Amino acid sequence: MAALNHEIAQERPFSSPEEEAFLNLLRTADCLDRAFQKTSREWGVTSTQYNVLRILRGSNPHGLTCSAIGNRMITAEPDITRLLKRLKALKLIRQQRDRHDGRVVWTQISEAGIELLRQMDPTIRGTPQKLLGHLSEHDLAELTRLLELARKPCVDAQNGVSCDGTPAPEFEGCEGTRRAEPRLSNLG
Numbered sequence: 001m002a003a004l005n006h007e008i009a010q011e012r013p014f015s016s017p018e019e020e021a022f023l024n025l026l027r028t029a030d031c032l033d034r035a036f037q038k039t040s041r042e043w044g045v046t047s048t049q050y051n052v053l054r055i056l057r058g059s060n061p062h063g064l065t066c067s068a069i070g071n072r073m074i075t076a077e078p079d080i081t082r083l084l085k086r087l088k089a090l091k092l093i094r095q096q097r098d099r100h101d102g103r104v105v106w107t108q109i110s111e112a113g114i115e116l117l118r119q120m121d122p123t124i125r126g127t128p129q130k131l132l133g134h135l136s137e138h139d140l141a142e143l144t145r146l147l148e149l150a151r152k153p154c155v156d157a158q159n160g161v162s163c164d165g166t167p168a169p170e171f172e173g174c175e176g177t178r179r180a181e182p183r184l185s186n187l188g
Contacts, residue, residue, distance in 0.1 A: 025150070032131055033075075039127055043120050048077055049087055050124070053117055056093060056109035063096075063108035092116060 004024050005011070014020040033047065040050045055072045056063065064072075070080050077083055084107055087093045092113035098104035109117075132140065 035131055036127060039123060040120070042123070043116060045090075045092075045116070048073075048075065048083065049092075050117075050120065051075075052083060052087060053092060053109060053113050056107060057114060057117055060109055060114070063106040065104055065106060069107065087113070 004020065004027060005013070007027065008023075014023070036047045040047045045053070051074055052069060055069055059068075066080050066084065069084075070077060084093065084095070088095060090112075092110055093107050094110050095105050095107050098106060135143065
């Protein structure tokens, strides 16, 4: 009996090797995500909130639009606007409207958000080693290669999600792809 069959108490064999691999991938992703969630919760943020803060730290001081944040996230978030509202309520981010296009909102990490990440960094940086350190360097390289190969046919990896959670149109010319210096006005 395969390990996954035993873990999920499934007596019948999988219908195909693809199904077994797919379910193993989902089970593994869930296991790793739960372990990371447990770690990030020590600081009162979810792994998704941490991911947004990390993205915004990388774009500091200019910040990013909602669409650009969504495009950079590790896992898709169906309602980025609500997620950003929660981070703003925690005073971990600040938001400002673009002076030339009031529809565009720029989000930057706050000093409190930067300080929180400074506190989290040592533990978070050690988490991959803790969770995957039992694999050899060769195994890790092969795992990475296979995961990248498995993601290749996923169209969603290239398509973003709009700020309200609906599938976004192509981002050609969208504010999320702009590289110009932001022109900001305070959102209060």
